[in-house]
Amino acid sequence: MSAALDxxxxxxxxxxxxxxxxxxxxxxxxxxxxxxxxxxxxIDSAGAGLLLAGLLLQAGWTLVAFKLVxxxxxxxFASPTATHALANAARERGVSFxxxxxxxxxxx
Amino acid sequence: xxxxxAALALLVALGLALAxxxxxxxxxxxxxxxxxIGTLAMMMLAVFGFLTGRPEFLDLAILYGLLNLVGTIAxxxxxxxxxxxxxxxxxxxx
Amino acid sequence: MLLAALLFxxxxxxxxxxxxxxxxxxxxxxxxSSLAVVWFAYRMGVADREGHPVHLIxxxxxxxxxxxxxxxxxxxxxxxxxxDPRLPASPTLVRFKPRQKTxxxxxxxxxxxxxxxxxxxxxxxxEQFVVHGLTRASAxxxxxxxxxxxxxxxxxxx
Numbered sequence: 001m002s003a004a005l006d007x008x009x010x011x012x013x014x015x016x017x018x019x020x021x022x023x024x025x026x027x028x029x030x031x032x033x034x035x036x037x038x039x040x041x042x043i044d045s046a047g048a049g050l051l052l053a054g055l056l057l058q059a060g061w062t063l064v065a066f067k068l069v070x071x072x073x074x075x076x077f078a079s080p081t082a083t084h085a086l087a088n089a090a091r092e093r094g095v096s097f098x099x100x101x102x103x104x105x106x107x108x
Numbered sequence: 109x110x111x112x113x114a115a116l117a118l119l120v121a122l123g124l125a126l127a128x129x130x131x132x133x134x135x136x137x138x139x140x141x142x143x144x145i146g147t148l149a150m151m152m153l154a155v156f157g158f159l160t161g162r163p164e165f166l167d168l169a170i171l172y173g174l175l176n177l178v179g180t181i182a183x184x185x186x187x188x189x190x191x192x193x194x195x196x197x198x199x200x201x202x
Numbered sequence: 203m204l205l206a207a208l209l210f211x212x213x214x215x216x217x218x219x220x221x222x223x224x225x226x227x228x229x230x231x232x233x234x235s236s237l238a239v240v241w242f243a244y245r246m247g248v249a250d251r252e253g254h255p256v257h258l259i260x261x262x263x264x265x266x267x268x269x270x271x272x273x274x275x276x277x278x279x280x281x282x283x284x285x286d287p288r289l290p291a292s293p294t295l296v297r298f299k300p301r302q303k304t305x306x307x308x309x310x311x312x313x314x315x316x317x318x319x320x321x322x323x324x325x326x327x328x329e330q331f332v333v334h335g336l337t338r339a340s341a342x343x344x345x346x347x348x349x350x351x352x353x354x355x356x357x358x359x360x
Contacts, residue, residue, distance in 0.1 A: 010110050017117025019277060020148060024124035026284035027144060033136050034322070035291050036128070038280055038336040040144045042319040043121065046277035049270070051114060051151050055158055063222045067166040070220070071154060071173060075147065078177040080316035080323075082143055087324045087334065089184045090136040167220075 009057040016050030023047055033095050037087055044079040048072075111159040118152045139183050146176030205249060208256070209240050255306050261356045265310075268352065273318050280319040280336060294341035295324070296333050301350050303328075307357030314349055 019042055026039025052072045059065040125148060129141035150169045157165030217232035218224075243249040283291055302308045312323040315333055320340040325332035335341020 006110075013110050013114040014117075016151075017114045017121075019281065020121040020151070021117050021124070022281045022284055024121035024128075024144065024148070026280070027128045027141060028124050028131075029284060029289065030291060031289075032293070033134060033140070034334050035293055035336055036137065036140060037322050037334075038320050039284060040140050041316065041322065042277050042280050042284075043125075043144050044147050045273050045317050045319060047121075048147055048151055049273070051118075051155065054110075054114070055154055058158060059163075063219060064163040064166060066219050067163070067170065068154065071150065071166065071169055074170065074173045075150070076317070077313070078173065079143075079147065080313040082177055082180045083140075083316050084312065084323055084326070085181055085184050086136060086140055086143070087322055089188050090134075091324050091332075092188065093136070095134060095136055 005057055009054045012050050012054030012057065016047050016052075016054055019043070019050060020047035033090055034087070037083055041079075041083060044075060044083070048075050048079075111155050114155045115152065115159055118148055118155060122148050122152065135187055139180060139187075142183075143176065143180045146172065146179070150176070205254065206240055206244070209243065209249060209254065210236050213239050252305055258306065258356070265352060265356050269314055269317070269349075272314075272349070276318045276320045276340065279340065283336060291336055292338045294335045294338045296335065296341045296345055297330055298333070298345045299329060300331050301354040302357055304357050307353055310356065311350065311353040314353065315344060318349075 023039050023041075023043035023046075026042065027036055030036045030039055049072065052068055052075075056065055056068050059068060122145060125141050125144045129138050129145065132138045132141055150173050153165050153169040153172060157163050157169070213236035214232055217236060218229075221228055221232065240249070243253070248254075283289070300308060300311055302311055308326060308328060312326040312331065315321050315323045315331070320336045321344045322334045323331060324334050333341060333344045335344065
């Protein structure tokens, strides 16, 4: 039972870490502001969620598990609000929705 | 062992996000990167707590998450209105 | 009054679970803090059905697992775009009218859109949502979506 839990926890932690790295890579690779917000949302929802699930399996039924759930709910409710506020403010300031210069070839 | 792997992945991600915060042409790119760094730091604190067997770090992670949200909104408000005490638009959307 | 009592109990349980200590001083401090927060919530006018939609808890528990699956699916899609050497992003903006009637429903829909990687709610209102998508396909999938219908069903519970 414990071994199965460990394997599941491993898988979740590796997947979460991978999503975090991919999101951060996207943050660097994508060419303009609005595409980058999507990369950041990979970190916020998929990466953080899977990492927390992996830690939750290791915590068992303790207060630690409760705190992990609180962190998860905090990210779940707060991170879309922050991202939406960012996008809305960027739009008011006239940041372009279109791709940056570097991406002209892949767009039609 | 598994926590060390996750911490390593988070460190790489933190480095990449930091690069975007330093490069980012507009202030919004930097704010976005700072927000991501906040989320990653929260995860780092949680994983580090497990890595060293000291779950008190989770309290720090919660606090960091709360500050991260308030900080992002404050920076945005400052760059939108130029004043943190500004009430915003009077005809705010419902 | 019932809501105030419920809020107080909720805050107090939250305090105890977060602290994990049971000394008389900390228990009393928790009770005082919980009372203060309930009072602040009433003064700010956020202690109502909209600020604390407790009646939605069961339908929320039914909605979240679906949302988690949706998040993982679209996270894979976005990862594929990011890892592709050609970087096939086609940023697109769509506008549509959401089906939800209540504020809680609109916020849930907008938050779900933002929470799923690949789509991002830029402007939110009862008449119009402005949604940005990483690719043309992901942006168009947000219009008249399954999520829209599910949230509309979710908010009707009372």
